[in-house]
Amino acid sequence: MxxxxxxxxxxxxxxxxxxxxxxxxxxxxxxxxxxxxxxxxxxxxxxxxxxxxxxxxxxxxxxxxxxxxxxxxxxxxxxxxxxxxxxxxxxxxxxxxxxxxxxxxxxxxxxxxxxxxxxxxxxxxxxxxxxxxxEASLHRITALRLAEAAAEFAPQLEHLPRPLVAVLIGGSNSCFELTPEIITTLAGQLRNICLEHGVGLAVTPSRRTGPENIKTLRAALADLPAVVWNFEDANPYFGYLGLADSIIVTCDSVNMVTEACATGKPVHVVHLKGGNRKFNEFHASMRDAGYTRPFLGKLEDWRYQPADxxxxxxxxxxxxxxxxxxxxx
CATH class of the missing domain: 3.40.50 (Rossmann fold)
Structure with a gap:
């Protein structure tokens, strides 16, 4: 307690x-x-x-x-x-x-x-x-919390170029499946935006991502300006949100998408295999409100006022x- x-x-x-x-x-x-x-x-x-x-x-x-x-x-x-x-x-x-x-x-x-x-x-x-x-799930994101986390993790990412893209990867659950094919496609898309646009990547996978999928990600990004969290150091989740100029997030977690949208930054959603009525309605409402857009391998720039x-x-x-x-x- x-x-x-x-x-x-x-x-x-x-x-x-x-x-x-x-x-x-x-x-x-x-x-x-x-x-x-x-x-x-x-x-x-x-x-x-x-x-x-x-x-x-x-x-x-x-x-x-x-x-x-x-x-x-x-x-x-x-x-x-x-x-x-x-x-x-x-x-x-x-x-x-x-x-x-x-x-x-x-x-x-x-x-x-x-x-x-x-x-x-x-x-x-x-x-x-x-x-x-x-509108979505409740969250603990505040401007102060993001600023404090950004200051804490900035030294770890100072070698990465700007713009900085935070990549939040969930994984398989009772509703969605993060397949090897999807992670291979995503890894290739991330590699392309690094090479074509010179962005830096701050990637935080979850336990649900799975070791083989994480291995695929690491291999694709090994020679690029990218950091992939290792699960051993302090969790950089809030720090990456605070430091990012743009965010890419998988669709399997309402909380993760909501927290990304609390930043007011562009949020690109990666769709996984599966879904249900509630998830589909949630993602449709977030797109219609102008908070998110699908990630199709390209970064877009837009602004919105986060819900409170x-x-x-x-x-x-x-x-x-x-x-x-x-x-x-």
Missing amino acids: ATHNSNDARNCWVVTPGHAGMENQAVALAEAVGLPFQIKRVRPRVPWTWLPPGWWPLPLAALGDDSDAIAAPWPDLLISCGRRAVPYALWVKRQSGGATTTVHVQNPQTRLSAFDLVAPPRHDHLQGPNVVES DVAKIANKIHQLLRLKSNSVA
Whole structure:
């Protein structure tokens, strides 16, 4: 359990199953709200996880030994993300007698009215008086965070020419497949833009990219002005975003595309094999809004004003907290 402090007497819990993509979204919102917060990771066991999240009997009995404790005193604000966090958010709301303001990020897959506020992405198509949609996933990207990360990693990339292109590569998951053919094509395209346009490349693969695909990338870029993260040094992800003039990103992660678009820089999306309705709607909405364009082997230049979903939702939370405080007074 991690604790983050501020000078506010009220407090907040961030409750998630501990998956990075979910936790980062809830933490981003907690940071924007500004209350001191604790991160609580819940890892429930079967057979509870087979049940709909709104219908768990005795959810505390489901907690595994590697879970954080869910116990009084209850927080003023609870921000949850992930289906398996839902039963614990609802439990805390009941145990606090409704004193805890509950906010769920993404689709809770239960009654929306069970929460004080639900913040799903637009492609979830949720509607209700307590629903505030985001254009994409919530993120922790701020101008200050990018500037600090850029300053930290600038010495590692100072030998690369400008313009600098950050290349964010995900990989295969339950929806997409990064095939050897796709990575070979991408490696060739990256090589071409280096040779034809004199750009520098700052490449950050992920664990999902796979060792053979990474080997293909390294071989194609070995004699070019390119840096490929080795997974051993500090993660340069935010630094590369802050330093880049342009960004290329694979389509398999909503969070990764959203974070790239938070920079206001041109974001070129590499499409992988696969997809589903939600991903397709997400990418279509990002293209239509002018945030992204498909990567077809050429770099383009355009500008846009990034959406600020985190601030919008944080403002709504502050309104709810004020209303609850006034009603108690």
